[in-house]
Amino acid sequence: MGHLPTGVAVVAGREPGTGHPAGLVVGTLQSLSLDPPLVSFSVATTSRSWPKIRRAGYFSASVLADGQNDVCRALSSRRDDKFAAVDWHESADGTPQIAGAHAWIDCKTVQELAGGDHFIVIAEVRRLEAGGGEPMVVHRGRLGGYRALRF
Numbered sequence: 001m002g003h004l005p006t007g008v009a010v011v012a013g014r015e016p017g018t019g020h021p022a023g024l025v026v027g028t029l030q031s032l033s034l035d036p037p038l039v040s041f042s043v044a045t046t047s048r049s050w051p052k053i054r055r056a057g058y059f060s061a062s063v064l065a066d067g068q069n070d071v072c073r074a075l076s077s078r079r080d081d082k083f084a085a086v087d088w089h090e091s092a093d094g095t096p097q098i099a100g101a102h103a104w105i106d107c108k109t110v111q112e113l114a115g116g117d118h119f120i121v122i123a124e125v126r127r128l129e130a131g132g133g134e135p136m137v138v139h140r141g142r143l144g145g146y147r148a149l150r151f
Contacts, residue, residue, distance in 0.1 A: 012096040013053035022052035025076040037125035062098035064136040102135040
């Protein structure tokens with residue numbers, strides 16, 4: 001499946017109780033429905049970040065822009081404070097949005113399904129906003145803009 005180019009997004013929320021930002025990188029964010037507006041993504045059942053976001057019920061998906069490789073690496077790490085070196089701001093719902101992202105989607109989780117070693121998360125789109133630049137793409141383990149990668 002690594003031969004299939006995909007976009008790269010950060011799913012981020014606030015941990016209930018502490019308010020600390022929690023996030024993870026996904027390559028599976030997709031539009032699921034236009035009416036009602038829904039998105040979906042998959043996350044490993046072993047994720048340490050997803051349970052923190054799940055409890056809040058709200059998250060923001062930041063579609064990373066080409067050149068945000070350091071952000072991608074920081075938020076895909078297993079460090080406790082992934083957001084320490086990441087520039088972000090709060091959405092209207094109070095969830096973390098990555099500064100300079102290609103686009104932002106504020107969401108409310110509506111359903112979670114079991115899918116083998118992953119959860120399939122379905123979420124209602126509450127707000128959308130487009131940033132600028134070219135989106136980040138991953139293809140065969142390499143990150144870049146879709147024009148820069150040779151398929």
